[in-house]
Structure formats: structure tokens, C-alpha cells
Amino acid sequence: xxxxxxxxxxxxxxAHAAGAPAPACRAGxxxxxxxxxxxxxxxxxxxxxxxxxxxxxxxxGQTPAALHTWRAMVADALDGRATTDELRRRTxxxxxxxxxxxxxxxxxxxxxxxxxxxxxxxxASPDDSSDDPSVGRDPAAHAHRVLQWAASVRATxxxxxxxxxxxxx
Numbered sequence: 001x002x003x004x005x006x007x008x009x010x011x012x013x014x015a016h017a018a019g020a021p022a023p024a025c026r027a028g029x030x031x032x033x034x035x036x037x038x039x040x041x042x043x044x045x046x047x048x049x050x051x052x053x054x055x056x057x058x059x060x061g062q063t064p065a066a067l068h069t070w071r072a073m074v075a076d077a078l079d080g081r082a083t084t085d086e087l088r089r090r091t092x093x094x095x096x097x098x099x100x101x102x103x104x105x106x107x108x109x110x111x112x113x114x115x116x117x118x119x120x121x122x123x124a125s126p127d128d129s130s131d132d133p134s135v136g137r138d139p140a141a142h143a144h145r146v147l148q149w150a151a152s153v154r155a156t157x158x159x160x161x162x163x164x165x166x167x168x169x
Contacts, residue, residue, distance in 0.1 A: 048149030
């Protein structure tokens, strides 16, 4: 529980110690990325969800097209409509040349959530940064945490506003 010395991330609402070098959510995200890059065959299959969930929870500075792409990527991955390779190709095509993901002036729509039930701080195992290779490096457990996080991000966004391409009755 946050106390008087805690602060919250502006993007996701994760609590972190006041004056910490990085918010707890960023530290968790960095630990997950380190695992996914260190052992890509084991941890890489959920990398696209790790990145998309992070971007959706930290939307400021991203173009509306990027937010739409991340949101669609999470839905397509969770629903089994696209493979990891297809998602990678799609993102590469979508943001090539003059098309950019970042726009320093961009802010999330006013309805966009700023508090999330699961953040990167929650999804990262506290043992992910251990030097002991037998601790915190279970690919199945990592994938499970990332899938839960991504599903939570999707559900939170869907409650806030249906996807733009959702069919309405």
C-alpha cells in the first residue's frame, strides 16, 4: 500500500518510492525485456505482448495510429488471430518510413485509463533479475504473467471505450 513517501506513475498508476531512479513499472518492464532478449527462444514468444501492454499503459507521446496498432495487436494475439511472426511483420509494415510510433506532442484520449489492475511492476517476477539462472527464469511462468497482464490491459481498455472497429448492435 502506498504511503506518504510513495509516488505514482503518470501512465499506469503503479506506486513507487518517491525519488526512485525509475518507477517500479519501468524497472519491471526492463527486467522482462532483459529476459526476452537474453533468452529469445524461451521468453521471446510473448515479447510483442510485453511491448504492446507497456505502450498502452504509457500512451503519452504515441500517435493515435500507434495506440490503435498496439491495441489491435493485443486482441489479435490473445484471440489467436495472428502469430508472433505475423504481428512482427505487421508492425514493421505499419511503422516504416515516415510513419512513426512516437510524437512528443501526442497525448492519450481523455477517456484513456490512468490506473490499471495489473502493471509491468506486477507482471515482472521479482526474481527476474536474479543472477541465479534457476530463479525467476521459468518461460511458462513468464508467459503466463505477460498473458494475464495483456488480457487485463485489453479488458480495461474495452471497459473504457470499445475498440474503434468493434461492431455495435
